[in-house]
Amino acid sequence: MEPNESLHLSVDCVLFGYDDDGLKVLLINQKEDTYAHAQGRPMSQLPGDLILIDEGLEAAAERVLFELTQVNGVYLKQFHAYGDPDRVKDHKDRAWLRSVRTMPDQRVITVGYFGLVSLHDHSPQPASFAGGVSWVDVNEVGPLAFDHNSILNGAIEALQTQLESHHISFELLPKKFTLSQLQDLYETVLDKKFDKRNFRKNVKKMSHVVPLDEKQQGVMHKPAQLFSFNPDQIENA
Amino acid sequence: MEPNESLHLSVDCVLFGYDDDGLKVLLINQKEDTYAHAQGRPMSQLPGDLILIDEGLEAAAERVLFELTQVNGVYLKQFHAYGDPDRVKDHKDRAWLRSVRTMPDQRVITVGYFGLVSLHDHSPQPASFAGGVSWVDVNEVGPLAFDHNSILNGAIEALQTQLESHHISFELLPKKFTLSQLQDLYETVLDKKFDKRNFRKNVKKMSHVVPLDEKQQGVMHKPAQLFSFNPDQIENA
DNA sequence: AGGGATTATTGTACTTTTGACACTATGGAA
DNA sequence: TTCCATAGTGTCAAAAGTACAATAATCCCT
Secondary structure (H helix, E strand, O other): OOOOOOEEEEEEEEEEEEEOOEEEEEEEEOOHHHHOOOOOOOOEEOOEEEOOOOOOHHHHHHHHHHHHHOOOOOEEEEEEEEOOOOOOOOHHHHHHHHHHOOOOOOOEEEEEEEEEEEOOOOOOOOOOOOOOEEEEEHHHOOOEOOOHHHHHHHHHHHHHHHHHHOOOHHHHOOOOEOHHHHHHHHHHHHOOOOOHHHHHHHHHHOOOEEEEEEEOOOOOOOOOEEEEEOHHHHHHO | OOOOOOEEEEEEEEEEEEEOOEEEEEEEEOOHHHHOOOOOOOOEEOOEEEOOOOOOHHHHHHHHHHHHHOOOOOEEEEEEEEOOOOOOOOHHHHHHHHHHOOOOOOOEEEEEEEEEEEOOOOOOOOOOOOOOEEEEEHHHOOOEOOOHHHHHHHHHHHHHHHHHHOOOHHHHOOOOEOHHHHHHHHHHHHOOOOOHHHHHHHHHHOOOEEEEEEEOOOOOOOOOEEEEEOHHHHHHO
């Protein structure tokens, strides 16, 4: 029963962004020039980093997210820890690790957090650390570095599970939204169609969704009534 | 952005055991003599230990559990990681740490797993490592070392959530069980009463609960029919 | 052998929730 | 004014959930 001599711990953030165009995830593109004299090709990966020695897990996730997106105060939730001893040992990932880590051979356990933002309200200005940063539709994500595809899948599952039970949909919508937007969000995240009238019947039962004295503007059709979430009443639903 | 120099990672196992007498959790009593010339009093804690340097998280949880209970092959599931920088810094926990750890001042992040066993079938023979080991009713757990009360609460919540959605109830029951036992289990875990007839109506819809050609024996009343779970059909329910 | 104690087993009526389904209303653009 | 696009609304049938009580099987005791 040897104590673990030196292992590293990181957080990885799966930041979901939503707008009318679908559900996106924030990915980092590894820098091309890292690979100038190394084998391996740049890949995309989730934003993540080693935690500081006296930093809490959630604080680390917030810091990493802020450093990469300049967005503060978003909903962030831990969903799973990934600790396969070989998760950073794959050949495809060695070059990048050697370029950014002082101890590239160390085992790294990572704790996954998912975050939610509305791409309407805040538009995160991703600080471009290690190459480019981009929002990619969750259905069009290619192979990622390390085990980040698994982590992404875990995050999607957690999001789906919690969307209904934890009243977090408003984190993905603008402050004022229409019922069609809300329905689209549910359909996109849960990958499932809902009947418009039945959906609205259910929304009427949610006391934390409140109608505003305001209508949609600038659309070429009948403007929809705007709603907002009242966080005070989230428990009664 | 300093890399973390040296932090430690552990797993803590919340092993739930169930029998007619209720839902129990396996606790370790810290050794008295550890405190001979130290301040502090022995407390109870969850079984847990540092992971080995090349060991996966789940493997670590299995190992720790085996070392402490001699039980193998139980259902084990990760539910949360706990990483408060001060979670092992509390005064009450220092004496014990100094007695068992080579680096008692290191920060330790822990990953929580919960496990399920039936106290009917297997009766785990807890290997007595660090003092005694005992099954304590979940409603009678006193103050534990570190943040283990939080971890226990997290495990209970995870168990409650997953009992219905993941068909794990049979992990807590003997291989052959009566419908009354199944109902008692649900009532105990979810802390909620069910109507007997309605409960049985629902069980009939679960294709993975199958009646046996066998009845209860040795009871002083009408013997109940025995049932068992058919793991092959767990998905259709 | 009979009666009492104990738990097992079963069905029905009512209420609530879910699910399917199609037309009218409003505002902007042409 | 007409056309286009999306908003908004109610009813009926099926399914699921909920409340509720009498009879049956076995053991024990006398």
